[in-house]
Structures are given as structure tokens and as C-alpha cells.
Amino acid sequence: MKNALSMITILFLVMISSVAAQSIDTTMTIDFQVTTTSPGGNFSPKNIGAIWVEDASGSFVKTLKLWADRRKQYLYTWNSRSGGNTVDGITGATHSSHGTRTASWDFTNTSGDTVLAGMYTLRLEMTDQHAQGPVYSFTFPYRGATETITPPEQSRFHNMQLTYDLNIIVGIKGVWPEQPMQHALLKNYPNPFNPATLINYMLQEPAELQLAIYNLRGESVKFLVRGFQPAGMHQVWWDGRDENGILASAGVYLCRLEAGDMSQTIKMVNLK
Numbered sequence: 001m002k003n004a005l006s007m008i009t010i011l012f013l014v015m016i017s018s019v020a021a022q023s024i025d026t027t028m029t030i031d032f033q034v035t036t037t038s039p040g041g042n043f044s045p046k047n048i049g050a051i052w053v054e055d056a057s058g059s060f061v062k063t064l065k066l067w068a069d070r071r072k073q074y075l076y077t078w079n080s081r082s083g084g085n086t087v088d089g090i091t092g093a094t095h096s097s098h099g100t101r102t103a104s105w106d107f108t109n110t111s112g113d114t115v116l117a118g119m120y121t122l123r124l125e126m127t128d129q130h131a132q133g134p135v136y137s138f139t140f141p142y143r144g145a146t147e148t149i150t151p152p153e154q155s156r157f158h159n160m161q162l163t164y165d166l167n168i169i170v171g172i173k174g175v176w177p178e179q180p181m182q183h184a185l186l187k188n189y190p191n192p193f194n195p196a197t198l199i200n201y202m203l204q205e206p207a208e209l210q211l212a213i214y215n216l217r218g219e220s221v222k223f224l225v226r227g228f229q230p231a232g233m234h235q236v237w238w239d240g241r242d243e244n245g246i247l248a249s250a251g252v253y254l255c256r257l258e259a260g261d262m263s264q265t266i267k268m269v270n271l272k
Contacts, residue, residue: 029104029106030107034124035159048071050072050078052078062105063087077135090103118142120142126156182204194270206229209257210258212256215253249272
């Protein structure tokens, strides 16, 4: 009986390890905050506003936050840019006072698709009257990181902060383990990408490794990492360039991790 229980325990632990090894994901969001002050409109301190994202060409991507309710027609810039689209946006009523507004973006568009790597614009609009109010915008890159960007102070938009939050989710507990259970090459993010993508991998123990990009003909395109690295989680950007600094053409590429006696390959799609 004791041996049977021991065997069941071992099988359970093996099952848990298998699930943990398979439930690996990478997510990234940005969190934004801004404090508004009154321009002195005729229904101040009540105010309405919007926070939304556009791509590098100025095309609307997604509304992140809208506090306007029935007065949203006076957000003239937001309406003209978005066509009034609030899919997945956090919407609410007119605020009765000024204060700090927060919004988050998971790098998806209104269709739920992950956007391509590149530069994006965050736009803010606010008014406390039936007229055009202050508008401000700033650009930021899509990149995998954990860092904060602080845009410059504006006359009506203050204490702005844009924080990147890169989250590696591993195993049934939904957190990155202190000690990885195995060497593993994780999914790159974003995928498809243009022109850059973030590659994550973990090492169970210190190891000599090689991380490289290959085309479908098996020819090496770029060696990203070669040498000894400690155990734990690691990440590296591929900027889409080959060893000569030339941007790789569109297509499917292979990323291969070789560490110790382990070799693992993932497919990545480079869009143009």
C-alpha cells in the first residue's frame, strides 16, 4: 500500500511538471496614468475625456478609456479619429471633478488581434465645456520590457506615466518559478512581428548555449547568444536584421536554442 501511494505521488508530480512545462505564455501591457486640471470651461469642474491609441500612420487602433456618457459628442478629436469606436474600452459617465485617470492596453486592436511591433501614439483629450478642449499626444515604441516612460508636463495634463509590464506566465500557479524545471525556449512576442520580436528562454541550470535564427533552408541568419549563462529566465530581442545588419525579408524563420544536450526550435513569422 505504501509503495502504491508513493507511485501515485510520483505520477502526480510528473503530471504537474508536464502541465507547468506546457502552460508557458508571455503577455505584455502598458499602464498609463494622467492627472487632469480644468481649462476653465462653463461646466467645470465636471469634465469629459478620452484616452486612445493610434498607429504610426495615424490610424485608430483602440479606445482605452472614455469618461463622457451623453456628452461624448464634444470630444471632437476623439470622435473624428475613432468614429466613436469604444470596443473593449473602459467607458463611464462624466466626472464631477478633476483627478488622476488610468488606462491599460494589451497591444491588441478592436478585433482582438495583437498589433505589429513598431511606434504607436497615445492621445488624450479632455473638455469641461461644449467646445474643443485640450488635446495632447506622444509616441512610444512597442517593446518587451519592464520600464516607465514619463512624458513632459502639459498645461492641463500632469504627472503622466506610461509603464511597460512584461509578464512571463509559467505553470499552473501562473507565476515564473524561482527554479525552472527544465531548459526551455518559450514563444516569442509578438508573433507575427515587424520588424522586432522578444525571445524568452529559461535554463534549469547554468549551461553553455547557442540561440540562433535560421531560414527555412536551414541557413543561419543571426546568432543572438553564444556562451555560458546562469540558470533562470533570459530574454533577448531580435531586431529583424541578419549578421550584416540587413533587415531580413518577410517570411517564416526558425529560432533554435541549444543548451547542453537539449535542442528546441520555434517558428516565427516576419511580416512586412
